[in-house]
Amino acid sequence: xxxxxxxxxxxxxxxxxxxxxxxxxxxxxxxxxxxxxxxxxxxxxxxxxxxxxxxxxxxxxxxxxxxxxxxxxxxxxxxxxxxxxxxxxxxxxxxxxxxxxxxxxxxxxxxxxxxxxxxxxxxxxxxxxxxxxxxxxxxxxxxxxxxxxxxxxxxxxxxxxxxxxxxxxxxxxxxxxxxxxxxxxxxxxxxxxxxxxxxxxxxxxxxxxxxxxxxxxxxxxxxxxxxxxxxxxxxxxxxxxxxxxxxxxxxxxxxxxxxxxxxxxxxxxxxxxxxxxxxxxxxxxxxxxxxxxxxxxxxxxxxxxxxxxxxxxxxxxxxxxxxxxxxxxxxxxxxxxxxxxxxxxxxxxxxxxxxxxxxxxxxxxxxxxxxxxxxxxxxxxxxxxxxxxxxxxxxxxxxxxxxxxxxxxxxxxxxxxxxxxxxxxxxxxxxxxxxxxxxxxxxxxxxxxxxxxxxxxxxxxxxxxxxxxxxxxxxxxxxxxxxxxxxxxxxxxxxxxxxxxxxxxxxxxxxxxxxxxxxxxxxxxxxxxxxxxxxxxxxxxxxxxxxxxxxxxxxxxxxxxxxxxxxxxxxxxxxxxxxxxxxxxxxxxxxxxxxxxxxxxxxxxxxxxxxxxxxxxxxxxxxxxxxxxxxxxxxxxxxxxxxxxxxxxxxxxxxxxxxxxxxxxxxxxxxxxxxxxxxxxxxxxxxxxxxxxxxxxxxxxxxxxxxxxxxxxxxxxxxxxxxxxxxxxxxxxxxxxxxxxxxxxxxxxxxxxxxxxxxxxxxxxxxxxxxxxxxxxxxxxxxxxxxxxxxxxxxxxxxxxxxxxxxxxxxxxxxxxxxxxxxxxxxxxxxxxxxxxxxxxxxxxxxxxxxxxxxxxxxxxxx
Numbered sequence: 001x002x003x004x005x006x007x008x009x010x011x012x013x014x015x016x017x018x019x020x021x022x023x024x025x026x027x028x029x030x031x032x033x034x035x036x037x038x039x040x041x042x043x044x045x046x047x048x049x050x051x052x053x054x055x056x057x058x059x060x061x062x063x064x065x066x067x068x069x070x071x072x073x074x075x076x077x078x079x080x081x082x083x084x085x086x087x088x089x090x091x092x093x094x095x096x097x098x099x100x101x102x103x104x105x106x107x108x109x110x111x112x113x114x115x116x117x118x119x120x121x122x123x124x125x126x127x128x129x130x131x132x133x134x135x136x137x138x139x140x141x142x143x144x145x146x147x148x149x150x151x152x153x154x155x156x157x158x159x160x161x162x163x164x165x166x167x168x169x170x171x172x173x174x175x176x177x178x179x180x181x182x183x184x185x186x187x188x189x190x191x192x193x194x195x196x197x198x199x200x201x202x203x204x205x206x207x208x209x210x211x212x213x214x215x216x217x218x219x220x221x222x223x224x225x226x227x228x229x230x231x232x233x234x235x236x237x238x239x240x241x242x243x244x245x246x247x248x249x250x251x252x253x254x255x256x257x258x259x260x261x262x263x264x265x266x267x268x269x270x271x272x273x274x275x276x277x278x279x280x281x282x283x284x285x286x287x288x289x290x291x292x293x294x295x296x297x298x299x300x301x302x303x304x305x306x307x308x309x310x311x312x313x314x315x316x317x318x319x320x321x322x323x324x325x326x327x328x329x330x331x332x333x334x335x336x337x338x339x340x341x342x343x344x345x346x347x348x349x350x351x352x353x354x355x356x357x358x359x360x361x362x363x364x365x366x367x368x369x370x371x372x373x374x375x376x377x378x379x380x381x382x383x384x385x386x387x388x389x390x391x392x393x394x395x396x397x398x399x400x401x402x403x404x405x406x407x408x409x410x411x412x413x414x415x416x417x418x419x420x421x422x423x424x425x426x427x428x429x430x431x432x433x434x435x436x437x438x439x440x441x442x443x444x445x446x447x448x449x450x451x452x453x454x455x456x457x458x459x460x461x462x463x464x465x466x467x468x469x470x471x472x473x474x475x476x477x478x479x480x481x482x483x484x485x486x487x488x489x490x491x492x493x494x495x496x497x498x499x500x501x502x503x504x505x506x507x508x509x510x511x512x513x514x515x516x517x518x519x520x521x522x523x524x525x526x527x528x529x530x531x532x533x534x535x536x537x538x539x540x541x542x543x544x545x546x547x548x549x550x551x552x553x554x555x556x557x558x559x560x561x562x563x564x565x566x567x568x569x570x571x572x573x574x575x576x577x578x579x580x581x582x583x584x585x586x587x588x589x590x591x592x593x594x595x596x597x598x599x600x601x602x603x604x605x606x607x608x609x610x611x612x613x614x615x616x617x618x619x620x621x622x623x624x625x626x627x628x629x630x631x632x633x634x635x636x637x638x639x640x641x642x643x644x645x646x647x648x649x650x651x652x653x654x655x656x657x658x659x660x661x662x663x664x665x666x667x668x669x670x671x672x673x674x675x676x677x678x679x680x681x682x683x684x685x686x687x688x689x690x691x692x693x694x695x696x697x698x699x700x701x702x703x704x705x706x707x708x709x710x711x712x713x714x715x716x717x718x719x720x721x722x723x724x725x726x727x728x729x730x731x732x733x734x735x736x737x738x739x740x741x742x743x744x745x746x747x748x749x750x751x752x753x754x755x756x757x758x759x760x761x762x763x764x765x766x767x768x769x770x771x772x773x774x775x776x777x778x779x780x781x782x783x784x785x786x787x788x789x790x791x792x793x794x795x796x797x798x799x800x801x802x803x804x805x806x807x808x809x810x811x812x813x814x815x816x817x818x819x820x821x822x823x824x825x826x827x828x829x830x831x832x833x834x835x836x837x838x839x840x841x842x843x844x845x846x847x848x849x850x851x852x853x854x855x856x857x858x859x860x861x862x863x
Contacts, residue, residue: 003036003223005201006194011037014185015044022149022179023160025134027172028187029318030255031224034163035132037187041161042130049126049157050075056136065094065110067141071129072117079120087113094140107143114148118158126157134164134174142177149179167304168317189221198223199230207233209423214246218323225320228252245334248320248327256324259303263296268325269333270296271306274314275326276337276357278350282312288340335360349373349385356392364404367396371408378415383593387415387424394428406436413448420594420627426452439470443477450484451595455636457488458670464488476512479505483521490528493672493712499528519545519556523563530567533715533749538567553587555596562603569607570717572755574794577607598627598638605641612796612833614649621645634665636674643678647685648797649834655685672712679705680722687729688837690844695732702726706742715749717758723749724761728805731769739769757798760786764802771809780809787822800830800838807845819849 004011014037018024024041026034045051054070072080072095080088080097090109121127129145131137137145152158160182164174172184190198195216199207207215211233219226232249248256260268270290274280285293297314301307306316316322326334335358342354352373359366370393378386390412397405413428425448432445446467453460464485471477486501502525509518522545529538542564550556565580585600592600601624608617621642643658659682666675679701686698702725709719723746730739743766750758763786770779783806790799803826810819823846830839 003198003201004040005198006190006223007033007037010185010187011040014041014183017183017185018159018161021181021183022158023162023182025172025174025178025182025184026163026187027166027174027184029168029222030165031222032187032189033223034165034187036223038130038132038161038163042128045128046126049128050121050124051128051130053130053132054137054141055132056138056141057133058136061136061138063138064140065138065144067131067137068110068114068144069095071131071141075117075121079117082120083113083116087116091117094144107140107147110140111144111147111151114144115151118148118152119156122156122158127159129158129160131160131162131177134162134172134177135166137174137177146177149177152179190223190226191221192216195219195221195223195226198226202227203230203234205234208427209421211246218246218319220319222318222320225252229320245326246323248324252320253324253328256318256321257328259305260300260321260325260328262303263299263305266291267296267299271300271325272329272333273337273340274306275316275322276334276354277341277345278353280314282308282314284341284344285314287344349377349380349382349389352389353392356389356396359396361396362398363396364398364401367393367398367404367408370396371411374411374415378418383415383419384421387412387419387421390415391424391428402435403438403441406432406438406441410441410444410448413445417448417451417595418593422452422454440474440477443467443471443474443481447477447480447484454669455491455666455671455674456669457484457491460484460488474512475508476514476517479508479512479514479517479521482508483517483524486521486524486528490524491669491671491673493676493708495528495531495712495714499525502528515548515550516554516556519548519550520559523559526563526567530570531712531714531716533751535567535571542567555592558584558587558592558596558600562600565607566603569610570755572610572717572757572793572795574607574611578611581607594627598624598635601627602637602641605645609644609648609797611794612648612835614645614797614834614836617645618649634661636662636665636669636671636678639665640674640677640681643681643685647681647688647837649836652685652689652837655837656682659685672708676705676708676712676714677718679708680718680725683722683729684725685837687725688841690841692733695729698729699726699733702729717755720746720750720754720758721761724758724765727762727765728768731765731772734772736769736773739765743769756789756793757795760790760798760802764805768805768809776809780806780815783809796829796833797835797838800826800835800842803829804838804841804845807842807849811845811849816849820846823849 014024014026018041026037028034042051042053052071052075054067056067056070060066072091080091083091087109090106091113094110118127149158149160160179162174162178164172166172175182175184196212199212199215207230215226215229215233219229228249228251229246232247236247260271263271270285270293273285273288273290277284282293282297290296294308297306297308304317305321306314308314316325329337338354338358342351342358345351345354352370356366356370370389374386374389374393377383377389390408394405394408394412397408409428409432413425413432416422416424416428429445429448429452433442433449436442436445446463449463450457450460464481467481468478471481482501482505486498486505489495489498489501502521506518506521506525509515509521522541526538526541526545529535529541542560545560550560561580561584565577565584568574568580569577581604585604601620605617605620605624608614608620624638624641627638639658639662643655643662646652646655646658659678662678663675663682666672666678683698683702683705686694686701702722705719705722706726709715709722723742727739727742727746730742743762746762747754750762754762763782767779767782767786770776770782783802787799787802787806790802803822807819807823807826810816810822823842827839827842827846830842
């Protein structure tokens with residue numbers, strides 16, 4: 001079965017077009033996956049029909065009627081025998097059946113025979129004509145097919161399916177062979193994520209991250225190229241590090257370089273130097289000593305290999321051609337190319353890289369140059385490049401300098417972690433932990449490994465404990481380890497233990513005069529206090545942190561802003577939260593790590609959902625999706641934010657899918673905190689979906705949320721609003737006694753001064769309960785008061801949900817106008833902010849109201 005990774009959408013589109021129209025022509029580059037799609041579509045042909053298939057090849061393109069022979073090869077002989085005498089003889093002659101013809105058959109007669117034969121087959125069952133590699137169709141067969149398909153009477157059950165290889169940017173030529181109305185579909189390149197999945201599916205092995213990235217860049221979405229490159233990586237069994245050149249297998253080289261090998265030696269040398277340069281240009285090649293780069297590129301362009309544009313920038317027709325040119329060159333040729341480029345490239349970072357590749361041996365001068373270049377790249381916001389250069393520096397460090405090698409590996413690990421390259425970071429840190437003689441370096445390696453674990457901190461207890469033993473006497477390192485211990489306990493659902501470690505981290509940071517560590521510990525303390533419902537303590541911890549001399553544009557200051565913004569949003573201070581976050585993403589910029597950028601986007605999405613900026617929240621979900629936060633895995637915070645945004649402004653089906661993924665990721669990581677949040681979002685999505693089955697599911701989900709929250713001691717506003725959802729769902733199911741107990745427990749946990757949204761959520765459920773129990777007037781007053789409190793608070797989704805409940809409560813014969821007014825306002829609000837699920841509920845309630853009015857109007861009044 002051909003792989004359908006990344007191809008479901010175009011397959012569904014082709015299937016639809018093939019069902020609705022006369023034909024489909026799939027076109028695209030060699031290896032892009034046209035034949036795989038063709039095979040799937042062909043396999044779906046009805047068994048009672050006929051599949052006429054031809055796969056022409058280049059060598060046979062000049063032979064007449066070869067493709068027609070293939071197409072009709074499996075047609076039962078009785079159908080050919082049933083043709084009229086003239087067409088039958090012409091077709092037999094064309095197909096070389098029976099006695100050899102004395103003259104070339106008339107193409108017009110063969111066309112007539114093809115029409116007659118196709119009609120006869122179609123009368124017995126559906127006919128599917130399949131031609132792969134349409135570009136090699138011989139001319140006589142093409143003419144017969146073209147004429148026959150155009151002459152078939154309307155209504156005949158004959159479909160045409162073909163694939164054509166087309167150079168990128170050009171249009172397919174095979175449409176002239178297709179019946180009128182055929183749909184041409186370009187088969188696009190796979191996404192990077194699809195390529196990674198394809199490699200894993202094909203090889204069954206987790207290739208190193210640098211290898212996967214190199215394949216993604218080089219294959220440029222071409223599945224054939226990606227598979228060939230991945231298989232040779234697996235075959236070689238060699239470690240692949242950032243900056244290494246891909247080995248291009250001979251089969252691919254022969255396929256890609258047949259034209260290159262026709263070029264003169266001078267042009268091949270020009271292409272080699274261009275393939276080694278990061279940004280090849282004609283002036284750069286000239287400065288490197290290439291005699292006539294412009295002439296060489298003009299020659300290469302005539303063969304479709306590479307070309308220079310009007311500005312002199314050189315581009316290969318495909319990245320794999322570039323890789324193949326480099327891989328095909330002898331080792332000394334590559335070194336010479338890098339040596340030439342190292343002398344002329346103006347950019348220091350690129351210069352250092354060429355220097356290292358020109359001198360592939362240990363040398364302290366080269367290593368020091370690479371180290372400086374790595375630091376420069378990181379300062380300029382290129383952590384992935386910095387990681388590559390630092391790793392090269394470590395490899396070029398002489399054996400008699402183990403301390404310098406360890407420092408360079410630690411730098412490479414840190415830069416890789418900033419870039420989201422967890423595999424690279426982990427390997428470098430593990431090497432230091434295994435080899436370094438210095439306890440300090442080993443502790444630093446452990447700290448990088450802790451950062452590398454993401455949310456999966458459950459198994460890092462020994463890493464922290466051993467680190468604390470080696471860090472004894474170094475309060476700054478101890479403080480950082482206690483900070484990780486606090487995060488580990490928080491994620492593991494043990495906030496009390498987390499608070500103790502966070503406090504210890506803050507105190508030890510004071511001893512060490514480590515401002516950044518102290519700020520991080522205080523920000524974490526503020527979050528923990530807020531989770532316990534201790535708003536004043538949270539504000540005090542934040543106030544202490546903001547009083548420290550923190551660089552305004554540093555990561556510590558940004559963490560404080562994120563924390564304060566989230567706490568403000570949770571407490572319904574939406575304007576303050578938006579003000580805090582205003583511009584933070586821009587200030588975070590290219591110098592932040594991938595993890596920090598993701599944290600900022602997640603915080604922003606949470607605030608945008610609270611403030612009703614649903615469309616912006618979904619846009620930021622898309623921005624999160626391209627961050628390499630967890631290569632090969634799902635990030636619970638990012639998935640949670642995506643589910644939250646979909647529940648607010650997207651599709652509930654998608655929201656439920658995302659909560660499923662979040663729950664699975666949390667279970668894998670042992671992340672209790674985001675498991676709780678994901679379940680809360682899931683319960684809300686189920687409640688919004690409506691219907692008794694969904695509401696019952698919401699009750700089960702939210703009961704689990706309640707149990708987990710009480711076990712963890714969580715009483716923040718988010719948790720309390722989920723209590724409101726649980727009470728509301730329980731009332732809808734008619735269990736008013738359980739709802740009363742839930743509301744009492746929620747009010748105890750909320751304390752004397754709950755936030756407006758918490759109070760309104762609880763009152764909304766309480767009012768609905770009153771209505772169900774027959775106390776409609778009191779219930780409506782309570783729900784109306786909840787809505788009034790929400791007005792002007794920048795909480796449009798909360799208000800719209802409350803108005804929907806108000807409309808349902810007012811949905812009595814004598815209160816229909818009031819119900820309609822509440823529901824119309826809910827519809828207007830939710831539509832304006834893009835809250836699609838709430839808007840759908842408002843429309844459904846209005847429809848129920850209209851249906852009830854019509855039923856009442858039709859019922860005779862006998863009083």
